[in-house]
Amino acid sequence: MADFLSAYSIQNWLESCPQGYLEGTEFGHQPGESEPELLAQNKILHEEALRTTVQLVVGERCALAASSGLINAAPDEASKRFLATQTLDEARHVEIFTQRLYDLGVARRDLESVIKQYANHNLVKFAGVLLEKVDKKDFVAGVVGQNIVLEGMAFTVFEMMHALNEQMNPKFAHVLSGTIADERRHVGFGENRIGSLIKEFPGKRPEIERMQKEMSYYMLATFADAFRNNPAAAEFDKLQQPQAHAKWQGVDLAEMPPEQMESVLADTVLKEFKVRLGRIGIEYQTPARP
């Protein structure tokens, strides 16, 4: 166990993250990059950008609370130290997505009220399920909830958003690519560390499976809210704004109606959950569809 964890050391983190892919960036993007003019000019697209970014801030705040809370519950020093780097990664994500809200014109004094206004209640419930485990210092359930379910979801969502923004909004795409690189470590740790702990504590399985089912439901409900009531696609059509091709998972997102995008995203995340959970010895539970 100690050998595999040496790959998750702070030394490794320093060399790969601040001295690696984040070098030369400013709040996660290249210096001088800015949000597209269209977002400032079009009220509907601007509001959707705010709404989307608020969900990212809410998710990352949850991840920050969870990863820091899990340090005290970790059974060994090496896991504590990895979670220390994850805590800082999550704080960086909170900071860069908060900065995006400022870049989109949110005044500093209005930050909390904007977050409150746009935060999706299903995402808040999703976070609540995880933080309850963290509060109880349940390390195994907490890491599955955080590093497999939450991070697995974030990983896929960020990848899709990256594909959508790569050509239209390079600034935001750069911010996302740095977070994706971070998430890779987080999901890796979740699988590698928890796999051995599940073997050690097989009795934890039913409780973890219930948690995964519940979190998955709230995740799907968040996706449903985000895609089914999203006026951005119609606005793009109205503006006759050419949408750049965005290839992801073998499909072109730019040519898809929102509900089809929702379905591709949900299926991809759930498939990932199933595979990842299977690898650590947890039986994936199909959630109800909202």
Added chain:
Amino acid sequence: MTDPLESAEISEKPDTQRQRFVLDETGFDEVPKRFRKFYRKWRGPGDSLAANEVICPVCKVVIRSTRELRPGDRIYCMPCMSRLIVVMGETGMLEALVAY
């Protein structure tokens, strides 16, 4: 506790009457590059403070300014994140008090 930032007399002499300093790099490496010249390590006995320097009481680094310091000036210690106010100490030397 009173906040020296609120209660202290801010030096009223215009900036033009103050001696100006060009700050060189000092080898101090604990803050982002653009701020490094504003700080240096205290070299212990034998070291002395210039008119634009004062010691941070919290973390003991020497804080430097591009202008001569006077009682009432507000300064920042970035290495320990303290806001400070310059005062005349009992020894007749400039000192810094933390302004919480």
Added chain:
Amino acid sequence: MKSKESGSAAVEVHDLDPQEFLEQVHSFEFWFEAVEGYLSGLTFGFRPDTVDITLPDLDRDRLITVLCNYCVGETAALEGASGLIAIAPNRMAKIFLSTQVVDEGRHLEVLLHRLRMLGVADPEAEMERRANRSLQLFKRRLLELVSSKDWEAAIFAQNVILEALEFTVFQNHARDADPITREVLLGIVKDERRHIGFGENELGRRLKTAPHIRARLGQVKKELDHLVLDTLEETMKELNVDAGEREKLGRSYLEAAARLGLQP
């Protein structure tokens, strides 16, 4: 991260608006650019070309005991700082504390690595075996304060008392340490500067608006003082520091509390 060399000569740092200063120094960006200055090129806290010297057996054994106790202190700091994020009163404090968490994790890592270099096969077991009782009691009490979600008392115990103790001890130890231990300790001291500064300034601001907190902090200090001073005394004995110097170091630790109006 981004280097902003250009135009730096024209900016007078002390002209920043106070709020802007606080936002700046508590940010992840600031931390990143700060640590880049002194961690770049180091491996486990020292330059790869620094030569390790062979210590006489007795000195080596004493160093192992001291480093084991530093590891106990850093584990306390890691667990304490991570627990504090949940109860931090605002975003800036949460983000600052997450940089502190990774600092503490790094300290633990470089110290454990140094122990391995000194021939300790299982540093975690050695820590248990050689841990100072007062320091263990301090750790337990600190984590109780964090668990009870008492922000002021916990930040006082963690960022004022524990950090001031480490700052004092490490700085002193570095003076006479072997080259590798010296580099490792000096790197840690550079991080501690931010931590003690954050604790003192955060509490100072709170005491200004809620002076009644001072009595409670005085109680916490009274309770923890002897544990801290015992630990300091034992560590300094292991390092062969004479009695006069030990007293001076004890005073230096008490100064931070005095600036907050907490008298011995």
